[in-house]
Amino acid sequence: MGASLPPKEANLFKLIVKSYETKQYKKGLKAADAILKKFPDHGETLSMKGLTLNCMDRKSEAYELVRLGLKNDLKSHVCWHVYGLLYRSDREYREAIKCYRNALKIDPDNIEILRDLSLLQAQMRDLTGFVETRQQLLTLKPNHRMNWIGFTVAHHLNSNASKAVEILEAYEGTLEDDYPPDNERCEHGEMLLYKISLLEECGSLERALEELHKKGSKIVDKLAYKEQEVSLLVKLGRLEEAAELYRVLLAMNPDNYRYYEGLQKCVGLYSENGRYSADEIDKLDGLYKSLGQQYTWSSAVKRIPLDFLQGDKFYEAADNYIRPLLTKGVPSLFSDLSPLYDHAGKLHFAVMIQADILEKLILELEHSIRLTGRYPRRTDKEPPSTLMWTLFFLAQHYDRRRQYEIALTKIDEAIEHTPTVIDLYSVKSRILKHAGDLAAASALADEARCMDLADRYINSECVKRMLQADQVVLAEKTALLFTKDGDQHNNLHDMQCMWYELASGESYFRQGDLGRALKKFLAVEKHYADITEDQFDFHSYCLRKMTLRAYVAMLKFQDRLHSNAYFHKAAAGAIRCYIKLHDSPSKLATEEDDEMSKLLPSQKKKKRQKLKRAEARAKREAEVKNEESSASGVSKSGKRHVKPADPDPNGEKLLQVEDPLLEATKYLKLLQKNSSDSLETHLLSFEVNMRKQKILLALQAVKQLLRLDAENPDSHRCLIRFFHKVGSMTAPVMDTEKLIWRVLEAERPSISELHEKSLIEANKFFLEKHKDSLMHRAAVAEMQYVLEPNKKSDAIKLIEDSANNLVPVNGALGPVKGWKLKDCIAVHKLLETALTDHDAASRWKVRCVDYFPYSTYFEGKCSSAMPNSVYNQIGKNHENGSASLPGGGKIADSVASNGKLEAFKELTI
């Protein structure tokens, strides 16, 4: 490096490199300028100066200098390397790889460049390239442990586990017998475990087990050792030994559900869907009874039997499980038991389902405690709080069963009993949310929040409720209470607080503020890009630290990162925004035009100038702010800390995209790649491609929908809409069009939902199949209107004739009707917008008010939308948990009832 320079300048050049590595950029810059004074065209110096400037936030100068340097010295590997580093710093990995390759052409054995290249290849999953580079590194420096390990991991990632094993064994061959020294034992143990997992992966189970036993003494992580051993034994079918080992593991941790599951598998008592024969249930019961005697302090061993027991045995076990937890006061008890409420569909209808048994059981407990202060058949008196926790459980139980009226009675009684328990208010908030009163739910959550201002969880819960109630400004203020410096909510963005951004985006979307909604959704998308980016540092770190199993698991996690639920929500949200933007283009602009057209020309001119001035001012302010922040940041440590002010805080620029559907397609592709089993993905794909007139892609979406769930009302909608649209197209003219038609002709018969049926027939057929379901009827009605617009009244009648029947429980009719609030709202919107029949919508609303008295949407009589509701005075919550002002009479009552010992009224103020 710097070879072409005389000795004095060559030393200076070395100083630049050293300064860069030690982050003393100013010093480096001085040295570079000193060389350039004498040799203004020296390529490598120009490059290094550029690289240094890049670290001082002078990006454009950096690129200019680095490119100039390269131009002056194309044969220098330093210049190419620097160019690569510059691209890498901007995350342009493909370009960076190209530069490194050029550098290596000039200096093929440069270890630094090879290492940098290998990191990029791992990051970009260029696996063949990664293998090659790691091989070269090993050949060059075979005495470095890291190079052996790197080569191994490369082969493993490139799906060649057996080769990876060979390399590790070759590496082990280079080690002395007394290896490892004391300070390397953990690393060596990790390497051995990694090797055994590789053997397991390529199916050499016997060898893996043998190796495990042989090297056992050198493996430090004893728990991982045992878990690996048991996994191998199970795979080898040596179930008795495996069962023994699971018992050993259980003795170490009797609350690990995976060990219980493993043990059940070993003794042949495991079923994927949780269904067992009577005989199996008896055996399982016996197994868990004996385990329970061994692990008396385990809660898992008591909880798991509730999943498979039935009838009286379930009753007894649940009773034993629940009583001490209600006595102790475990707020999470209901969440713990809530999976039992999903069993309804799984069991034979003659069997009383577990949720019903639980209801009976808890009601008995409640009754007994109320009457005697004791549990049934017990002599010990319960503490007073047991009644409150029992009511708390019952409230959640009835909430889950959609009996909101009773749920609210129970929770109100609990609050009356002990008004200081925060969980009671949170649950009441949740019940109100489910019942359809989001504003009241938000008020209750806020009441809960005020009771402990130091609790971030209830603060967050409150923020979420506020967003659900579309109180975005309030939500933002509340969220800020827990960010560090209370600085704007940028802070929430920096913390990657995605639930907040998603909920906020959804709220803005509901309110029609597409700019802000997009801003939030895209922010989440950005977090995922950052998470992908975050793995970069681990490519070198993990090889050095030998945390190989964790490293490979992390890479696999990264490979399916975008299938994560939050990403799915964000992408779907963004796509919906873009679709809406496409359907009603630049609403903002048209509104503005309307306003303008009302004005006189002179006024218009004035107004425009005013707008322009305001814009310019805002821009200047933002710039000044940026400069200030970067100046103060730089002066401290040479590195910028303060982020520049957001130039587009309201997402207005995001709305000005040329082609919203093109943007949507970007995110759609990610969804299709990573969430191909989600109905929503293909529904969105259908909507986007229909709008883009991409017939075949829309067909593909329809086929995917039918594959996933042909009985879903939305799948049906897409199917009918698609072929209806195709049927209305003009005959093909162009070759490509003809081709499309031929594909459609070939595909249509293969769709079993259509066969030879006309669309009208297919629609009727679908109705016959699902005539008891509201949502299916609604879909059929909508499609009927699409197919035969002249028969609108028939379509509306179809919806209005739907019956809201009681849901049967234990063969008898239960107390709950089948329709869900969310569905009824959807139908109302359908009547209003798709079928555009305001009268029918009003009739529907009148009907639903009865079903959903707490719904603000339908203005139910108990909801906060009504002036006489108890929740309408939200914010002035004087009475505990009811957000209303208490009347004078009530006060007198409470005095009377408080007239016992120790309720004293010292009323001086």
Added chain:
Amino acid sequence: MGAGREVSISLDGVRDKNVMQLKKLNTALFPVRYNDKYYADALASGDFTKLAYYSDICVGAIACRLEKKEGGAVRVYIMTLGVLAPYRGLGIGTRLLNHVLDLCSKQNISEIYLHVQTNNEDAINFYKKFGFEITDTIQNYYTNITPPDCYVLTKFIAQTKK
């Protein structure tokens, strides 16, 4: 008690983060809405205001105000003392009052007093057990409730000699 275990009772101070607990208690216990000064006094009294927790549930509180007498001595005024109805008879009120009495003797405070409605016999008897005596009667002390009169109950604490 379930399984024969004693449930633990503990005391905790009132801070701006949890003052709402005290408000919740007062709403449930007393027919009066206390104003901001009440809560400011309670917070200022430091250890003389305490919440009582019954197995981690806040079920009662004592709130005091520290008053300067002429001559600089401090006396304690108990503004409120109360326990939620279901949790009475478990010694929680006693625990709260004893805490304040102990604190008084530790800090050489010789006088502690309170007001109580004249018909509240349970309360009067309760305080008498702790050595409080009726030292005064104030006519028409309360405006909204009957009887409107109250007693002043006072306890003089003998100074611990060093």
